Each structure stands twice: as C-alpha cells, then as structure tokens.
Amino acid sequence: MAEVSSSLLEQLKSCIVWSWTYLWTLWFFLMLFLVYILRVPLKINDNLSTVSMFLNTLTPKFYVALTGTSSLISGLILIFEWWYFRKYGTSFIEQVSVSHLRPLLGGVDNTAPSNSTSNNGDTDSNRQSVSECKVWRNPLNLFRGAEYNRYTWVTGREPLTYYDMNLSAQDHQTFFTCETDHLRPADASKKDLMQKAWRERNPQARISAAHEALELNEIFYHWRPLLQPLQAKRRTQNGINFTMCATAYILLAEEEATTIVEAERLFKQALKAGEVCYRRSQQLQHHGAQYEAQHRRDTNVLVYIKRRLAMCSRKLGRTREAVKMMRDLMKEFPLLSMFNIHENLLEALLELQAYADVQAVLAKYDDISLPKSATICYTAALLKARAVSDKFSPEAASRRGLSTAEMNAVEAIHRAVEFNPHVPKYLLEMKSLILPPEHILKRGDSEAIAYAFFHLQHWKRVEGALNLLHCTWEGTFRMIPYPLEKGHLFYPYPICTETADRELLPLYPKKELPFFILFTAGLCSFTAMLALLTHQFPELMGVFAKAFLSTLFAPLNFVMEKVESILPSSLWHQLTRI
Numbered sequence: 001m002a003e004v005s006s007s008l009l010e011q012l013k014s015c016i017v018w019s020w021t022y023l024w025t026l027w028f029f030l031m032l033f034l035v036y037i038l039r040v041p042l043k044i045n046d047n048l049s050t051v052s053m054f055l056n057t058l059t060p061k062f063y064v065a066l067t068g069t070s071s072l073i074s075g076l077i078l079i080f081e082w083w084y085f086r087k088y089g090t091s092f093i094e095q096v097s098v099s100h101l102r103p104l105l106g107g108v109d110n111t112a113p114s115n116s117t118s119n120n121g122d123t124d125s126n127r128q129s130v131s132e133c134k135v136w137r138n139p140l141n142l143f144r145g146a147e148y149n150r151y152t153w154v155t156g157r158e159p160l161t162y163y164d165m166n167l168s169a170q171d172h173q174t175f176f177t178c179e180t181d182h183l184r185p186a187d188a189s190k191k192d193l194m195q196k197a198w199r200e201r202n203p204q205a206r207i208s209a210a211h212e213a214l215e216l217n218e219i220f221y222h223w224r225p226l227l228q229p230l231q232a233k234r235r236t237q238n239g240i241n242f243t244m245c246a247t248a249y250i251l252l253a254e255e256e257a258t259t260i261v262e263a264e265r266l267f268k269q270a271l272k273a274g275e276v277c278y279r280r281s282q283q284l285q286h287h288g289a290q291y292e293a294q295h296r297r298d299t300n301v302l303v304y305i306k307r308r309l310a311m312c313s314r315k316l317g318r319t320r321e322a323v324k325m326m327r328d329l330m331k332e333f334p335l336l337s338m339f340n341i342h343e344n345l346l347e348a349l350l351e352l353q354a355y356a357d358v359q360a361v362l363a364k365y366d367d368i369s370l371p372k373s374a375t376i377c378y379t380a381a382l383l384k385a386r387a388v389s390d391k392f393s394p395e396a397a398s399r400r401g402l403s404t405a406e407m408n409a410v411e412a413i414h415r416a417v418e419f420n421p422h423v424p425k426y427l428l429e430m431k432s433l434i435l436p437p438e439h440i441l442k443r444g445d446s447e448a449i450a451y452a453f454f455h456l457q458h459w460k461r462v463e464g465a466l467n468l469l470h471c472t473w474e475g476t477f478r479m480i481p482y483p484l485e486k487g488h489l490f491y492p493y494p495i496c497t498e499t500a501d502r503e504l505l506p507l508y509p510k511k512e513l514p515f516f517i518l519f520t521a522g523l524c525s526f527t528a529m530l531a532l533l534t535h536q537f538p539e540l541m542g543v544f545a546k547a548f549l550s551t552l553f554a555p556l557n558f559v560m561e562k563v564e565s566i567l568p569s570s571l572w573h574q575l576t577r578i
Contacts, residue, residue, distance in 0.1 A: 060541070063534050077524075078524050080092065085513070085514060091516045133494060134442070136441070136442060137339070142436070143260065145257045149258070159506060162201070164503075167438070175300040176250070176301055193216065194251070197248075197251055206255060207256045213248040250305065263312060271305050274298070274301045277298050278298045303336050310325035323348045343375045345361060347454055353461070358383060366380055372419055374420045374450075378451060378455065384408050385464075389462060389464030389467065389468045409468065410468075414476045417473045420448055423452060424473040426449060426451075434449060439504055440504070444500060444501045445497070449505070
C-alpha cells in the first residue's frame with residue numbers, strides 16, 4: 001500500500017513538473033487575456049497615458065543618469081562574477097539559480113539517487129564523491145626518455161607535473177619493491193638505491209641510481225660464489241638477486257633510452273632477469289608469507305615488462321606482434337586488471353581495423369560489473385557509429401526519422417558523452433591536444449586527452465564517424481540537463497575532477513566563460529554607450545528612442561486593434577450583467 005501511494009505521489013509530482021515545463025506559455029497568454037478583459041475596470045489605458053506624460057516631461061539628464069547608473073551596477077556585477085569565476089570556476093548567479101530557484105520550479109532533488117543507476121548498478125569504483133577522486137595509471141602512457149623528453153628538448157618545458165611524477169614514483173615503489181627485501185643485505189642495499197631512484201625528482205639522479213644498482217648487482221653476482229658455499233651460489237644464479245637488476249633496467253628503458261628501439265633492447269634485458277626471478281619465486285610462493293610477497297612483486301615486474309615490450313612493438317609498427325603479446329599476457333595473468341592491458345589491446349586492434357576482434361574484447365570488458373573508461377565507452381560508440389556513419393545525413397534523418405541502427409549509434413554516443421563529456425571537443429578538434437599524463441582521472445579532462453591522443457586517428461579512419469559525433473553529442477545534455485545532480489546510465493558527474501586535473505595536467509584547458517559573465521559584460525558596455533550618446537546627442541537620442549519604441553510596440557498595437565475588432569469594449573459590462 002505504501003508503495004502504491006508513493007508511486008502515485010511520484011506520478012503527481014512528475015505531472016506538476018511537466019505542467020511547469022510545457023504549459024507555462026498557455027498560462028502566460030491566459031494572463032494576458034485576463035488583463036485585456038479587465039483593462040476598463042483597472043483603468044490600464046489611463047495609467048499608461050499618465051506614465052507616458054510623466055516620461056515626456058523628463059529631461060535628457062535623467063536618461064543619462066539612468067543609463068550611467070545601469071552601466072555602473074552591471075559593471076560591478078561583472079567584476080564580482082569574474083572574480084568568483086576565477087576563484088571557484090563557476091558563475092555565482094548560475095550557482096544560486098541552480099541551488100535555490102530550480103527546486104522551486106520542480107528541479108531535481110540532490111539527495112535522491114538516480115533510478116537508472118540503481119537499476120543498472122555500476123560498480124562501486126564509479127562512485128566518486130566530492131572528497132574522493134581516484135587517479136588511475138594511464139595504460140597508454142608514453143616513455144619518458146624516448147617521447148616525453150623530446151617535448152622538453154624542443155620547447156624547454158616539462159610535459160609532466162610533479163604531482164603526476166610523484167604518483168608514478170609511488171606506483172613503482174608499490175609494484176617493484178617488497179617488504180621482505182630488507183631480510184637480504186644485498187637486496188636491501190639495491191632496494192634502497194632503486195627507491196631513491198624512484199623518489200628522485202632529477203632525471204639524471206634517477207638514472208645514476210639505476211646504474212649504481214646494476215653495478216652493485218654485477219659485483220655481488222661475481223664475488224658471492226667465492227665467499228659462500230655452492231648452495232648459495234645456486235640460489236643467486238636462480239634469481240634471488242635479479243629483481244633489482246630488472247627494475248634498474250626498467251628505469252633505464254623508461255628514462256635513459258632516447259628511442260623506442262633502445263628502450264625495447266633494455267626491456268628485453270629486464271625480461272631475462274625478470275623471468276628467472278619469477279620462475280624461482282613461483283616455486284617457493286607456498287613456503288610462507290615472505291615468499292608469497294616476493295612472488296607477487298616478481299609477477300608485477302614481469303607483467304609490466306611484457307606490457308611495455310608489447311607497446312614498443314606497437315610503436316615500431318609491429319602491431320600484429322603487439323596484439324599477440326597482449327593476448328598472451330592477458331591469458332597468462334587474467335587476474336591482473338590493474339594494468340588495464342585490454343585498453344592497449346583495443347587500440348592495437350583498431351589500428352589493424354580488426355573490428356570483429358574489438359567487438360569481442362568489448363563483449364568481455366564492457367560489462368555492467370566492471371569499471372568503465374572512456375576507451376570502453378567511446379570504442380563501443382565508434383563500432384556502432386561505423387555501421388551507419390558513412391550514409392548518415394542530419395537532413396535526411398530529420399525528415400524520415402532515425403533507423404534502428406542509427407538510434408543505437410546515437411544512444412551509444414550519448415552513453416559515452418555522459419561518462420566523459422570532455423572527449424568530443426578533443427575528437428572534433430575544438431580543443432587543442434597536449435601530451436597525455438602518466439595518470440588520468442576517469443571522466444575528467446586528463447582521461448579525455450589521453451583517449452583522444454591515441455584514438456583520434458581511428459575516428460578519422462571511419463568515414464562519417466566524426467560527423468555523426470558532431471551532430472549528436474550535444475543531445476546528451478538535453479536528456480541530462482543537470483549532469484552534476486542526476487545521471488542516466490552512470491552516477492552524476494563528479495564536481496571534483498577539475499581540481500585533480502589541474503594537478504595532473506601541465507597546461508589545463510581554458511574553461512568557457514559562463515553565460516552570465518558574457519551577459520553582464522554586454523549589458524555594461526551597451527548601457528555605457530547609451531549614457532555617452534545620450535549625454536552628447538540628447539535630441540537625436542530622443543528621436544531615436546521614440547522611433548525604436550514605436551517600432552517595438554507596432555506589432556502589439558496591431559494585435560490589440562484586431563482583438564478590439566473581434567471583442568467589443570463593452571464585453572466586461574455584459575459579463576457583469578450575466
């Protein structure tokens with residue numbers, strides 16, 4: 001019974017909201033009609049004549065003062081709006097309107113959860129509150145030495161922020177070090193060197209620390225068999241001391257190598273050391289917590305090396321080889337989803353134009369129980385757009401309506417735009433691209449830049465796909481006019497993305513000015529111009545004002561004459577007699 005009553009209340013509320021949305025024009029014309037009917041008892045004509053006589057008696061100085069005061073007030077509002085926008089990134093008038101006026105007009109309740117999201121049930125990782133915006137490792141991040149440093153050499157500016165590099169250092173320490181390393185003196189010393197290398201801000205200091213770790217590993221490898229029994233020699237050769245060697249090669253491949261070919265060579269050396277150590281720890285992982293932690297660390301090292309080797313093959317044009325390496329890696333380590341290797345695989349398959357394989361990967365990872373990303377959502381939209389984009393015409397679609405395939409493509413685009421609304425402007429080249437950061441914020445500008453940087457070429461390759469995106473992406477905001485408060489397929493868009501993206505991006509894209517700043521700027525300029533012209537040319541401005549008002553009210557006078565001819569002026573007296 002309670003559910004029935006609540007559903008009736010919801011329906012009643014939706015009807016009231018609908019009436020406020022669509023019937024206000026009818027109510028407006030009804031009020032105008034009542035005012036017209038009551039014009040005689042209300043003495044509207046006499047009052048208008050009195051007001052007109054009063055305005056005619058005013059001197060031009062009054063109009064100068066009026067327009068000057070209007071210009072001053074609008075200028076003060078403009079200054080305040082600009083200050084508020086620079087400090088908080090939004091318009092004060094717009095924020096007050098959304099917060100206080102919309103609930104009175106049937107707006108969305110901020111505390112009410114989205115019905116669609118409760119039905120579709122995305123994962124908890126998509127629940128991003130204001131106080132928590134999780135930053136993810138960019139699965140397609142570039143190589144520092146071979147790619148990011150080129151930008152520095154050419155422009156003299158850093159492509160990565162300190163916050164981004166610090167997050168990478170923390171990731172490396174988490175993935176490539178182990179709590180039990182201090183139990184072995186040799187590994188402990190190399191661990192200290194590599195931790196220093198990961199934390200060091202100066203690139204040359206990081207590279208020097210990696211070389212020291214390699215030298216220490218070589219010295220220990222050659223001298224320990226002379227100092228310990230044969231059993232210790234076998235343990236060393238079986239890989240106990242190779243982990244820090246592998247991570248040192250990783251750092252050199254990432255930062256010292258100036259070409260992808262050189263980076264691939266260093267990663268292959270790291271792979272040899274990493275495989276030896278992985279096989280050894282795999283045999284000992286069940287002997288205790290210490291060995292299990294070492295195996296976990298060795299697994300992370302091996303997966304990282306193989307993924308970067310696959311990315312080297314992709315960048316060197318050996319795309320099929322890269323696809324095979326990624327598939328083997330995902331098959332060998334299916335539980336390591338933290339690296340998001342499937343996003344690397346999707347990009348490589350799109351380069352091969354193997355759209356059937358792309359669809360197969362999406363069928364597995366575009367699942368309601370798995371975290372979403374811009375790569376997942378926009379790749380799904382691209383595949384559906386590909387089926388109709390070559391023949392799509394907005395004029396023809398407006399005449400005959402959308403077909404089923406076109407509707408599916410538009411819905412996929414709307415879904416992708418709802419997840420990350422920043423991507424279309426980068427794909428349509430309405431915003432300039434920069435080098436993607438090493439970490440991204442899902443649904444933020446950083447993720448949009450990272451996606452468009454690698455996938456813009458795939459959208460351009462599909463004929464008509466960008467045209468379809470251009471014609472349909474803004475329709476998402478007609479379906480979800482207030483994405484910060486209520487979503488359709490995902491949770492409401494988090495408002496904390498700008499703060500995190502400003503920390504990740506060295507050059508944060510400029511925000512578009514709010515409407516009220518532009519409006520107050522135009523109003524201030526217009527009223528200031530009127531004040532100046534009225535002060536300089538009072539008679540000419542008076543003639544101009546009378547001509548403008550007569551032209552403005554000419555349609556109204558015409559309508560009033562027609563209504564007067566249809567409805568007699570004594571209609572009110574006849575109604576009172578009834």
